[in-house]
Amino acid sequence: MIRRHHWIVRATHWLNAVLLLGLIGSGLQIYGAYAHFGPRGAPYPLPNPWDGEGFPQWARLGGWLAAGLNWHFALAWPFVLTGVLYVGFLVLTGEWRSLLFRFRDLGPAWQMQRYYLGLRTDHPPQGKHNALQKLAYTSIVLLGALATASGFAIYKPVQLAWLTGLFGGYELARYWHFVFVWVFVAFTLVHVALVLLVDPASLRAIITGWYRGRFPSHE
Amino acid sequence: MSEPTRGLTRRDLLRLGAAAGPAGLAAACGWDGGPALAPGLRLFSRLNDWVGEKIFLGRHRLAPQYPASARTDPQNFPAYSITYNQTGQYPSVARPQSWALEVKGLVRRPLRLTRPMIEELPRVTYTVKHHCVEGWTAIGTWTGVPVATIIAMAQPTTDARYLRFDSFDRGYYNGWDLASAMHPQTILAYAWNDRPLMMNHGAPLRLYSPIKLGYKLTKYLTAMTFTRERPGGYWEDQGYPWLGGI
Numbered sequence: 001m002i003r004r005h006h007w008i009v010r011a012t013h014w015l016n017a018v019l020l021l022g023l024i025g026s027g028l029q030i031y032g033a034y035a036h037f038g039p040r041g042a043p044y045p046l047p048n049p050w051d052g053e054g055f056p057q058w059a060r061l062g063g064w065l066a067a068g069l070n071w072h073f074a075l076a077w078p079f080v081l082t083g084v085l086y087v088g089f090l091v092l093t094g095e096w097r098s099l100l101f102r103f104r105d106l107g108p109a110w111q112m113q114r115y116y117l118g119l120r121t122d123h124p125p126q127g128k129h130n131a132l133q134k135l136a137y138t139s140i141v142l143l144g145a146l147a148t149a150s151g152f153a154i155y156k157p158v159q160l161a162w163l164t165g166l167f168g169g170y171e172l173a174r175y176w177h178f179v180f181v182w183v184f185v186a187f188t189l190v191h192v193a194l195v196l197l198v199d200p201a202s203l204r205a206i207i208t209g210w211y212r213g214r215f216p217s218h219e
Numbered sequence: 220m221s222e223p224t225r226g227l228t229r230r231d232l233l234r235l236g237a238a239a240g241p242a243g244l245a246a247a248c249g250w251d252g253g254p255a256l257a258p259g260l261r262l263f264s265r266l267n268d269w270v271g272e273k274i275f276l277g278r279h280r281l282a283p284q285y286p287a288s289a290r291t292d293p294q295n296f297p298a299y300s301i302t303y304n305q306t307g308q309y310p311s312v313a314r315p316q317s318w319a320l321e322v323k324g325l326v327r328r329p330l331r332l333t334r335p336m337i338e339e340l341p342r343v344t345y346t347v348k349h350h351c352v353e354g355w356t357a358i359g360t361w362t363g364v365p366v367a368t369i370i371a372m373a374q375p376t377t378d379a380r381y382l383r384f385d386s387f388d389r390g391y392y393n394g395w396d397l398a399s400a401m402h403p404q405t406i407l408a409y410a411w412n413d414r415p416l417m418m419n420h421g422a423p424l425r426l427y428s429p430i431k432l433g434y435k436l437t438k439y440l441t442a443m444t445f446t447r448e449r450p451g452g453y454w455e456d457q458g459y460p461w462l463g464g465i
Contacts, residue, residue: 033353040357041295065353067251067260072462074263088416157350158282158430158465159275170348170356 004128004202004211006093012086013206019079020188022071024181025061029068032060037175046175076151083144085131098128105131126215140187143180150177251458256381268462272396276464281406282429285346290412291357296349298419300438301389301453309418310388310439318423320407322369325379330372334409340364341351343406347429350465361427363408366443367401375445378382383450384426384437393437394424399464404429407440435463 005013032054038044062068090096101109108131114120116132124130129137152165153173167173195203201213248279252260302310312318320337322330346360366382375397382395399405405428409416416422421438428436444450455461 030354034351034355036355040297040355041292061250063251066454069261069352069460070264070458071252073267074260077263077266154276156271156465157290157348159277159280161283170350174354 001059001210002210002216003209004205005209006089006095007209008085008089009095010206010209012082012089013182015078015082016086019075019082020184022075023079024184025059026068026071026075027178029060029062030065030072031055031178033065033068037178038171040196044171044175048175048178050059073155076148079144083141083148087141099137101131101134105134107131109135115124123214128215130215136187136191143187144184147177147180147184150180153177227362237245250425263433264460267460269380271462271464272398276398276402276430278398282347284286285348285358287346287360289358290346291359293412296357296359297351297355298421299433300421301391303419305389310386311418312387312441315423318441320440321442321444322373323442325376325381325447326445327374327376328372330367330369336363337407337424338409341369343404344410345404346353347404347427349433351433352459352463360412361406361408361429362410362413363406363424365403366405366426367403369407369443370397370401371377373445378447379445381449383444383446384440385442385443385444386421386437386439387441388439391437391439391453393435393452394446394455394461396462399428399430399462402428402430430464431461432465434459 031050035050035052035054036044037048037051038047044072060068062071088211108124108126111124112126112130112132113172115123149163150167150173152160153167154170154177157164157170164170164173167176199213199215201211205211205213223270229398251257300310302308318334320330320332322332341364342362343365344362345359346358349357349359350366351357380397382397383392384395385392405426408421408425408427409423411417416425421440424440425438426436426440435452450460452461455463
């Protein structure tokens with residue numbers, strides 16, 4: 001048994017899961033008020049499988065637009081604070097070293113990909129996390145930052161016009177904000193599938209902090 | 220803006236939950252927080268209003284303007300009113316000839332302004348993007364007198380902190396912070412896309428500003444009142460964010 005995750009990491013992880021669920025649910029509620037992208041009266045060239053379609057009641061939080069907005073704007077605060085706390089913890093403790101994907105991780109990432117594709121039978125050696133995990137855990141923090149930034153871009157498109165401009169204007173920022181939802185959903189599905197299929201012991205580690213599984217080595 | 224429907228009440232949820240577990244669970248997604256969390260959500264909404272007014276709002280930051288060619292086709296520019304939504308008729312005043320805007324409340328000089336009087340004041344014209352709380356946008360040209368001009372004429376007292384805009388649209392009203400009302404792009408508009416304002420867009424006079432969401436822009440104005448206490452609003456009282464600043 002090794003001690004793997006600090007309580008701050010575990011707390012922010014699960015808090016984040018709950019907050020993200022609420023943010024997505026309330027976001028889908030808000031989307032239903034105008035289930036299109038682009039300016040009024042103009043067809044929009046970007047793909048949206050849900051154009052004109054609201055999401056089913058079970059996927060929405062709030063029941064109507066105002067409550068959806070209030071949930072969304074309330075949950076956004078702890079979501080950002082949780083992210084800041086998590087990243088701050090990684091920086092202050094130096095834990096970021098085992099998580100940040102760097103240039104030198106490119107080769108090992110490819111080897112891990114080959115392993116997952118069945119092109120390599122033995123699991124490549126790794127530290128606390130393998131290179132693909134580092135890539136995933138680095139990307140998800142970036143995704144959180146992008147989702148937050150695009151959220152502010154459509155929340156204050158006049159006061160933060162520079163930010164809205166970085167996302168290509170209000171209509172595009174709203175589109176990216178929506179796209180990021182599906183990247184979060186896809187990440188979560190793969191994340192959970194890999195935990196269950198490759199290293200179920202890590203589920204215990206993210207709950208209790210203790211790990212006894214296939215990849216015990218520490219960097 | 221289409222009429223938003225109210226969510227389930229707490230009692231409905233309890234009934235549903237008792238009747239069928241899974242169905243109750245699904246209905247819980249229409250949850251406004253219930254008695255335990257709903258006040259917390261309102262608290263966050265007030266916090267966001269404060270942050271929106273005190274931190275984000277730039278008193279002199281102007282919303283971007285667009286060329287007239289960027290205007291949204293007038294047919295695609297939605298125009299909503301409570302009266303039209305409920306009756307299919309535009310709201311109207313009993314005697315249109317005698318319509319005037321009352322400027323009152325905590326002011327040294329209460330005013331009664333007819334439309335000719337308002338049209339004689341220095342005017343502002345801009346082509347800006349309209350943001351609806353629902354998520355759509357549309358571009359249009361608005362002409363009117365800055366609210367700041369009216370404020371200067373009425374001379375509010377030092378304890379005036381808010382403005383209440385009333386209408387003849389079935390009790391529709393909005394409360395505003397003075398900082399947003401003083402913004403140079405906040406106007407009392409009487410023309411849209413170079414033509415006199417039409418009934419669907421709030422004639423004879425409406426509030427307009429590109430720094431707030433559409434539901435804050437009172438149509439069919441009758442009065443603006445300076446107050447000490449924060450006035451609510453038609454949608455705001457039902458749960459929409461009060462500031463609506465963008």
